[in-house]
Amino acid sequence: MKRRHLRGIGLAALILTLLAPSAIADAITEPRSDFYQSHYEACTYVGRTYVAAGYDGKVQLLTSPVNFTVVAEYENGTELWISFTWEDGEGYLWGAYDNYSADKGKVGWLPMDDLTLKYDSAQFAEAHQNELLQNTGLYPEGDRALVYTYPSSGEYQELTEDRDYMPFSEAFSDSSLYIDEAGRSWVSISYYMGRRDGWICVDDPLNETLNTGFVEPGQSAAQQRGASTIGGMNGTAANRWQITLIAVALVALVLLITLLAVKRFYPKKK
């Protein structure tokens, strides 16, 4: 009986150990925003990097979609990782931004119309879905490789093999294969030791100069429209509160006058 219990505990420990990497991989970072805390049910997880692309050369990080206090400003071209989005009653989509390391304390919300999606592995896979093949055993030689954001993007991070975690020979067994114009083979990696969604050139895994496939970020909705997003939202937060107060006062006035009219023209039945 005792032995069976021990076996059960051992099996549970093994299962937990096997699940641990995927649990880490699936961890979602939540923004430290009061607005997020009170609206998390209506927020949608995004978890992608965007590029600041405001109409007037910058974007403003605001306290929340209903409080337009400016927390920070970012020049166009700044990369911002958006964790969640929230849509307001006027149809504007807002992105939550929280930079824990480089910009301490800077947490807030940006209009998504002022951002443009940074071309990444997901967009690459979507654009080249007909050219992607199933990897049939290719993996980088050696214990180091450069993980590019997408093939020949010019942007990479170094990856070192950790055989205790997972040897390279196994890490790429279920990945996609892409062959670029120069005939180089690239294999995708969804997650390995904190690195996620990238591509490795198996023919030349340490080449730092592969940048011919770089895709410039597109125009944001605000740039296409040719108008500031915040400016198009009927003014500032103070303005919006004024409009709300006017609407409430107007409705209350209509209600009062109508009640008096009902009393005057339709007296209670006896």
Place this chain on the structure above:
Amino acid sequence: MGIWIFGVLTSALLLTLVAELTFALLWRIKRRDLPLVALANLITNPAVVLCHYLARIYAPSMALPVTILLELGAVAAEGYLYRSRGKTIRRPCLFALCANALSYGLGLILF
């Protein structure tokens, strides 16, 4: 909340008036009480629509229960007015319920 709210309030009120007055005629309510139907809607509709949008903007997770409560409140208020002040409105509470269900359904389709 932006200036758009005034357009929404006006269009919602006009739609409701057209729908509920037409329904009142079908319910065979006499001309004498038709203004009462219009006045009752003038009392409830702008308040319900405004509160609905305030909830949608400032407390989206509460928007549905708030809207249900508002609609029930509107039916109750209109039913009370029709019963206590209408002269030719048969089964006033049922009329209020059906008329509001109709206008709410139309609103869902059109907005």
